[in-house]
Amino acid sequence: MVYKSSKETQERKDLKKKHILETAIKVFSVNGYHGTTVKDVVEAADISVGTFYFYFKNKEDLFDTLYDDVSEEFFNALINSLDNINKEIDLGFSKAIAFFLKVIELNKPLARILLIEAVGLNPRFEKRRYEITQKYVSYTSNYFEQMKQAGILKTPDVKICSLAFIGTLYNVIMEWLQSDAPNSLTNYAYALTIYNLQALGITYDDKNVKQGIEDVLKNISIQC
Secondary structure, three states, X not given: OHHHHHHHHHHHHHHHHHHHHHHHHHHHHHHOOOOOOHHHHHHHHOOOHHHHHHHOOOHHHHHHHHHHHHHHHHHHHXXXXXXXXXXXXXXXXXXXXXXXXXXXXXXXXXXXHHHHHOOOOOHHHHHHHHHHHHHHHHHHHHHHHHHHHOOOOOXXXXXXXXXXXXXXXXXXXXXXXXXXXXXXXXXHHHHHHHHHHXXXXXXXXXXXXXXXHHHHHHHOOOOO
8 A cells, every 4th residue: 555655646746747848848948948937837737835845946947858858859859750761762751850840840849949949049059059959860870871881772871871961850840840830840841751751762653752751641630
């Protein structure tokens, strides 16, 4: 019984912390990092100041936790998207890009925190941003190396290819976030896929590219 009580207590604590984090995402995405105070989060989450400080030391600690969670979530999305790449490279590439863009679109507030609010906060955050980028590049490089070994990709440096590929995703997503356009981010999937396939020198069938995007948008099931 003691174990059960302890377990239930921990579950309640976890739920409360999750509630604070989910609320903070909304507040930070609207007010920005510098425009958000602990009081804003406390009021939006309908909790006491004491409850906030039970879970987090300060606003920076809260943002640190959010940043780590968001980074991990989008990295997992990248992993899942690259898993779409198979023997039909053009079909797989379009699925990978469409899947990743859709994840970003469904989690727009999280994307704003990771790609906009965290930029230039302090040297420590900039170092972490660099480390996360390298993590993305390293994982993508492994896929490109496999493609090179299979004779699909011809390049003297898979890391450069990976940097360029991640860069195209990043810049399109940033354009979408900063323009605050009402159109879907996945509208860019086709052009982005064609550009990267051509840049990588990979032959493709236009029908396969369109089919891959259509399949993802039809079947994807992701919780915001």
